[in-house]
Amino acid sequence: MDNNALTTEIVIVGAGPGGIAASCFLTKYGIHHVVLEKDRYPRDKVCGDACSGKTALVIKRANPQWLDEILSQSDAFLPSWGIRFVAPNGKPIDIPFHSNRQPDTQAPGFTVPRLVFDNFLFSKIASPYCTVIQDCHTEKLTQHPSGIRIEADAAGRKFTVEAKAIIGADGDKSLVRKTLFDGPTDDKAYAVGLRAYYSGITDLHPENYIELHFLKEVLPGYLWIFPLPNGMANVGVGILSDVVRKKKINLRAQMLAAIENNPNISGRFKNANLEGKIQGWGLPLAPGKGQPPLSGDRLFLIGDAAHVVDPFSGEGIGNAMYSGMLAADAIKACRENDDFSAGFIRTHYDAVFYKRLGQELAISAAMQRSSKYHWLFNFVINKAYKSPALKNTISCMFTDMDLRNELSKPSFYFKVLFNR
Numbered sequence: 001m002d003n004n005a006l007t008t009e010i011v012i013v014g015a016g017p018g019g020i021a022a023s024c025f026l027t028k029y030g031i032h033h034v035v036l037e038k039d040r041y042p043r044d045k046v047c048g049d050a051c052s053g054k055t056a057l058v059i060k061r062a063n064p065q066w067l068d069e070i071l072s073q074s075d076a077f078l079p080s081w082g083i084r085f086v087a088p089n090g091k092p093i094d095i096p097f098h099s100n101r102q103p104d105t106q107a108p109g110f111t112v113p114r115l116v117f118d119n120f121l122f123s124k125i126a127s128p129y130c131t132v133i134q135d136c137h138t139e140k141l142t143q144h145p146s147g148i149r150i151e152a153d154a155a156g157r158k159f160t161v162e163a164k165a166i167i168g169a170d171g172d173k174s175l176v177r178k179t180l181f182d183g184p185t186d187d188k189a190y191a192v193g194l195r196a197y198y199s200g201i202t203d204l205h206p207e208n209y210i211e212l213h214f215l216k217e218v219l220p221g222y223l224w225i226f227p228l229p230n231g232m233a234n235v236g237v238g239i240l241s242d243v244v245r246k247k248k249i250n251l252r253a254q255m256l257a258a259i260e261n262n263p264n265i266s267g268r269f270k271n272a273n274l275e276g277k278i279q280g281w282g283l284p285l286a287p288g289k290g291q292p293p294l295s296g297d298r299l300f301l302i303g304d305a306a307h308v309v310d311p312f313s314g315e316g317i318g319n320a321m322y323s324g325m326l327a328a329d330a331i332k333a334c335r336e337n338d339d340f341s342a343g344f345i346r347t348h349y350d351a352v353f354y355k356r357l358g359q360e361l362a363i364s365a366a367m368q369r370s371s372k373y374h375w376l377f378n379f380v381i382n383k384a385y386k387s388p389a390l391k392n393t394i395s396c397m398f399t400d401m402d403l404r405n406e407l408s409k410p411s412f413y414f415k416v417l418f419n420r
């Protein structure tokens with residue numbers, strides 16, 4: 001193969017968690033591919049650093065030993081056993097991820113700085129089926145009847161890649177999406193988030209519960225405090241970009257003001273130190289309504305490039321990895337049927353994605369819409385604070401989709417309000 005003219009089956013643009021997951025599964029299926037990454041590892045990504053059970057599931061499917069490695073390194077990966085919700089009035093409820101935990105149960109999620117996590121994943125990408133090119137600047141992307149052509153530059157070396165199909169895994173400002181995708185984009189389904197690292201925050205949960213604080217000033221978004229290894233914590237705020245624009249919110253000033261003055265959290269930051277800079281990034285949320293396309297002719301969008309971040313929790317790592325895994329599965333089917341047409345991909349990728357995650361994303365969008373009614377939030381959390389039965393119901397909602405669906409229905413709040 002000419003080093004400046006690569007020919008392969010699949011090209012993946014972007015080596016974040018989504019692109020890496022896709023690569024690992026393509027390797028599993030023996031499919032040759034090239035991965036183009038614009039940065040050089042180890043590289044950071046602004047994030048809350050919380051990895052859900054979905055992330056763990058994809059890693060386990062890729063290789064169970066990798067998950068064991070993660071769970072055995074508690075100085076790098078911190079197991080988390082639940083979520084603390086704090087209502088706008090300051091009342092907290094602690095919801096364990098498992099309502100019925102056995103002694104040998106593994107923590108369903110973990111937290112880890114993305115600098116460490118993405119580098120861990122990247123270290124697993126090497127295989128005889130995968131060629132990775134870092135520091136790669138994509139100059140031109142074109143589609144022709146029999147494939148995709150990329151012209152790129154890596155540290156001054158110009159080269160081309162020819163492939164049968166492309167996976168766009170290049171994040172929230174995806175060039176692949178902009179250039180090759182002709183589906184709709186919902187500009188309103190976009191949030192912006194800030195991330196800061198702190199040391200010395202007090203009263204973190206002994207089982208590393210992640211904390212979501214629905215402060216009145218940031219609704220319909222929230223402030224989070226996610227414990228990390230070595231006494232650190234990831235602190236941030238996320239809110240719809242639309243709201244930031246309309247209310248002319250200075251998110252950074254608001255976050256720092258909350259940390260300093262909000263009576264529910266300020267005491268815990270008394271001896272805390274901000275480590276490094278506060279940084280911002282966008283979150284392309286899955287739109288609440290409909291199931292917009294994720295693909296096209298010879299094209300698969302995954303992760304942030306596909307706009308599949310959970311609209312309520314902001315979870316994007318698990319969704320990126322899951323969509324990467326499903327894209328690889330679909331590519332296997334495309335290859336077996338020699339069919340990379342938009343119709344075939346829609347049936348084998350989009351439809352499967354929405355069958356598995358469509359309901360979850362729709363419920364989250366409904367929950368995100370209802371969270372702006374802060375009096376309702378206060379009321380439900382007040383009730384749960386006093387009622388173990390209601391608390392247990394909410395706990396089960398994290399693992400049971402039908403119960404979680406209840407949380408997005410007006411009738412659920414009616415029953416809580418009127419004690420039915």
Ligand SMILES: Cc1cc2nc3c(=O)[nH]c(=O)nc-3n(C[C@H](O)[C@H](O)[C@H](O)COP(=O)(O)OP(=O)(O)OC[C@H]3O[C@@H](n4cnc5c(N)ncnc54)[C@H](O)[C@@H]3O)c2cc1C
Nearest residue numbers: 014016017018038047048049050171193303304316317320
């Ligand atoms: C403030 C904030 C907090 C968040 N908190 C959480 C959280 O706690 N838990 C969670 O699950 N999710 C969270 N998310 C969402 C999560 O960070 C993303 O959904 C996730 O990183 C998506 O993974 P990805 O692989 O699709 O994209 P990315 O992680 O963005 O990776 C894309 C990769 O593509 C590369 N790239 C970009 N353009 C090009 C190009 N032209 N050519 C080649 N390479 C390119 C980039 O360098 C990068 O390596 C948060 C997001 C934000 C902004």
